[in-house]
Amino acid sequence: MSESVLEASPLGFSELYEQYATDVLRVCYFYIGDRQKAEDVCQDVFVKLLTTKPDLKAGSEKAWLLKVALNRCRDLWRGAWFKRVILGSPVFELIPAPDQFGKIDEEEQIMAAVNQLPPDFKEIVLLHYYQGYGINEIAEMLSLPEGTVSSRLSRSRKRLESLLKGDDAQ
Amino acid sequence: MKQLDQLPEIANRSLGGLHASPEMRYAIQMKAARQQKRKTQAMVFTKIAAPVLCAAVLLALFFFPSAPLNTVAPPSITSLPLGQLQAGDTNGATLLGEVSVSNSRAAGDSGIWSSVTSGTFPLIGVKGRYYRMLSSPSAVSASSALQSLGIVEEYTTEPSLSDTGIISSNCVSAGDEVYTFNGYNNTFVCAKVNGEYRLFQRVSFNGHATLGKETLIDTLSISGHIQSMSISGIGTVSDSSAAENLFRILTDNATYESSGSIRSSSILTITLSDGISAQMLISEDRLAACGVWSCPEFISAFSAAVN
Incomplete structure (x- = not known):
């Protein structure tokens, strides 16, 4: 997909939406835990794509979309800090497809564990393990040193192991 | 950790009911079109109208210091x-x-x-x-x-x-x-x-839209004559069969809301085989011509058709 498609063609937008919008939406939901807000963020990301027509290299479109989405999620998360302190965080709910109802109980643990990670760790886990980006790519997307990304990834794994073992012990 | 390596499959199964819909796509395009329109209007005013206006006022005051300000003739046909x-x-x-x-x-x-x-x-x-x-x-x-x-x-x-x-x-x-x-x-x-x-x-006009038991198709009796259909900012369906099918979706599913109108963000133009066109204003999933009608089914079908 070329830069000119991104700058001018509505067809380019359609292709990007078809290919990446669901991933962007699910990452947002994983981060925020609120379906409506996740949909709002996903919409904002694609509106920004249409209105700013960023100058991107072919193949880096998804990284741009996720970067914008995570920035927005972070803003929302920080903005809702007070509400969470007083009211508590919303329960992270799985949203399986209808034919998967009743089949995913055993997988809830890892999903819930990832959701319990602090935001800084969660976004790196989502980008690395869920979306398949490497350390250097994540460092570029989040404007962090590679060492910081590696360190957070390592600490995330330890935290997750601890969370999952704690569940197993129960 | 084995489960982390399987996170993509686990996550996609666990969130399989969460996906980006054609309705969301349409909402994005509408929102972007509105933002672009506001941006263009602001730019036109800032770059063209405001300086011209200032210059005109200054010239008028300079050459006609005592000229009244209300002598502009109303526009005519x-x-x-x-x-x-x-x-x-x-x-x-x-x-x-x-x-x-x-x-x-x-x-x-x-x-x-x-x-x-x-x-x-x-x-x-x-x-x-x-x-x-x-x-x-x-x-x-x-x-x-x-x-x-x-x-x-x-x-x-x-x-x-x-x-x-x-x-x-x-x-x-x-x-x-x-x-x-x-x-x-x-x-x-x-x-x-x-x-x-x-x-x-x-x-619609002055609170009057449909009469008696009229439905949308009674006010838009164009079925069988449709050549193409377009929504500004979204795209065009140029196949007549597909356009007829979309029109059928609209007339079968539209729900009457009011006899008023809407502030539109987009325009649906239906071109007929004899060269004329009919039009409806669109805002979100509502359409207006004779009355305001809600029809999200048509909006998502149209978005899917131009995809």
Whole structure:
């Protein structure tokens, strides 16, 4: 997909939406835990794509979309800090497809564990393990040193192991 | 950790019911179109209108320090010869150009519906049904004017005050005939304006929309004549079968909301096989022409069709 498609063609937008919008939406939901807000963020990301027509290299479109989405999620998360302190965080709910109802109980643990990670760790886990980006790519997307990304990834794994073992012990 | 390596599969199964829909795609395109429009208007004002306005005021004050500020004449209806157009022309009649009735609203704001800078848009009221003049085509053939519906009983500049049981108009002279057009009953009428036969489309006016048990298809009786369909900012369905199918989805699923109108972010243009077009305004999943109708099914079907 070329830069000119991104700058001018509505067809380019359609292709990007078809290919990446669901991933962007699910990452947002994983981060925020609120379906409506996740949909709002996903919409904002694609509106920004249409209105700013960023100058991107072919193949880096998804990284741009996720970067914008995570920035927005972070803003929302920080903005809702007070509400969470007083009211508590919303329960992270799985949203399986209808034919998967009743089949995913055993997988809830890892999903819930990832959701319990602090935001800084969660976004790196989502980008690395869920979306398949490497350390250097994540460092570029989040404007962090590679060492910081590696360190957070390592600490995330330890935290997750601890969370999952704690569940197993129960 | 094995489970982390399987996170993509686990996550996609666990969130399999969460996916980006055609409705969201449409909402994104509408939102972006609105933002672009606001940006363009602000830019035009900042870069062009404001400096020109300032210069004009300064010049006026310099050369005419005592000139009153309220002597600008109101805009009037003028004819601008633009060349020849073809629409509904079965006898080779020449179309003379476009009547422009506005000098302060961009043509795109109302699409093909004629508008004015002040007062009511050009219309004909036919015993409770209201029709708005189309700016395109600029004239139609007299042979397309089929059956007389009666004569204009009242010419008035205040059509909202007219009796709904008569034929009245603010642009067709009293005594002139109003006709059905090419068999599109209750959807289009035509009548002479400034010497040319002009087309009018059924719309809401002054709290009046559908009559009795009329449904959407009664006010847009164009099924079987649709050639293509487009929504501004979204795309065009140029296959006539696909366009007919979309129209069927619209008329089968539309739910009446009100007799008013909407502030539109987009325009649906339905081009017919005889070269004319019908129009509806769109905002979110609502459409308006004669009444406001809600139909998210049509919006998502259209988005999927242009994909």
